[in-house]
Amino acid sequence: MIGVDAGSSAVKWFDGKAFGLEEPPAAPLVVGVSSATALVKFSDYPVCKGTNLKRLIVSDVAAELSVSPSEVAVAYCPVERLEKGCRFLTFVEKVQVLNSLREKFKELSFLTVDAVGGATAGYLLFGESPFTVLDAGASKLSCYRVEGGLITGFELLRGGFSYHLPRLSAAVERLKGLFKGKLLLVGGGALSEEFKGELGKLVSFEVPEIHPFGRETPLFFNAYGLRHLRRFRCRAFFFQRSLFNLDFLQKNRLLLVKLAGGIAVSLFFFTAAQVVQLVAAKRDYTALKGELYSKLSELLGEKVVAPEIQIPQEIESLKEEARFLLADRPPLLLYLDAISRSVVKGLKVLEVEGDIKSGRFTVTGLAQGSNLVDAFVANLRARFRKVSVSSTSQVKGGVKFTVTVSGVKLGR
Template structure:
């Protein structure tokens, strides 16, 4: 297994001994796709595993983002159990993003998200409570980990060159010991800006030395089998070329044994076996067809699918909230309320909570007042708190509630 960090500007790899740039030679890869275009969210679901889970998550994403499920891929993992199910970390990526991965690499890869490799590397070598800042060319990813559990993940579009002049907005995202990786860790200007708001560590591991920040993700992806959050967009085939190569002799011996065993079976026994198999398959197909009509979906494993359907159908129906408006509806209302002199830095919340929290900066009381008045036309409750910062403007936090919210 080779860990591959498929970044937006560079491809880095590590095979346990050697490391480098470009497409590595090998049979099986654990590939971390750049998170620069990934949408990330945490959600709670009433079930923690099973064949229906991915479909539920895709439907949830489709409703929230108003996207066609055929156009996106999801990678997810359960981070912790909650009262009514499990909390999941979910990554959403357009399927077209996989087109830029060379076929010879993609066909032999398990595909996850690059930042998870970095988190795994810190967990394995440093501590289990920390914040990792992966400052790359195309994004800055900030991941919070508490006692080995991922509690927060923010992806900021634009790389370290874009944000290096002012990183004050990161302050509220940093919890515990802070580690810096990616190209930003090698930029004196970015490190200087980050040092103004927090102390941090640039990790160093063998055999990378001072290049560790560039290869941290690849290292963690190489050791990914030890990581609890295996969120894969694409999993490797069980019959990979590496598996076939390593077990070539065993498979050959098994094949010969089967052939010799079959040669001992009489013609009548073969006929009886074939007849019994045919009758069984016909009965199974008939049963699955009838169950498919009842459940409204293709049934392949009735002993699993039927109990799951009975146990989860009511909770899933309630959870999906089909009548809930798309989050894009509210984002559009917020966007149209912005006036000149207003800069919104962050937006939190969602349709499930029926509330949003905005943080940003205004250049004057007048522009902030107009912004608030515009928001009141679209939201049932608007709560404002401010903090003046001299000539730099007014920092504000606005809590919004939509009709029906708490």
């Protein structure tokens, strides 16, 4: 893509490496029309996008200018979301002006305003940081503020930098409300020492210098940005060529036919290969499914035809049997009976705490002597798999102890 700044005094272009004046090389072009003849305004609408939005904007502009909707064209982009709808920056231009550009630049792909290119170039330099561009051209002074990748303020003064030089203080006074962040001076005025000298007395600014333009950067600043238009959020286009534009199809009919044929052949072979893989996968799946059903039938003792239903039913049935028969654990009375039969004379059991799920119980008691505790523990070891003395202490009534038991032995 080649960025083309179709200014009122000269045409500037940049293709990524080379740049020049007047006629650009024949290639897809991004053209920016001079804002000197454009109407620039901010407007609020109840919708933010859709096919009817452009008609609404054109109708609104035509009514405001008292002209036919067919006589004006608009380029716009949203700059702020409101409580109901969006605020748009809108550029309005005569259709005949745009038609003359489309006739002049046969390879035109995008048509917008030069200021969008300048805003894009500044965005490439400063990113999300706010900045202001003062474009001092041969036929206008345009000033616009850019914040967060959006043009949030715009003022246009008719008459070029030479015209405003004698009354520059009044022009700056009118524009300074837009100034925020760094002020970039571009356009022909940036190459005029007299204009820069007078402007420097009123406000601080800087003249950008970008490779490969060097000192001529102010002249090609907009063209540089237009070439990189896709990297900016404000896509305000008067015209955007469609891939399926009739001219494009006619010029590239043979290429498109060959491309379509190649894609069709590729899809045929790809689909055939996918079908073969699918048939093989289905065959393997059917064999595996039959083997799985056979094994499940052996385990359940019945023919399995719907495992997603039969298996959960069988598992639930086994759980019910286990809960009813207590097949997975001895009953509670068996634990209590084994502890009770281990008690010796002169020893009292004060508390038994535990649960049948874990099969672990803690026995707290009081014995007249430590030898009785030893005898009680010995009896417990005969009836339980695991017995441990947690604590013993001498108290007023004898010896207080805590013993932990688990794993009752059946038949003891």
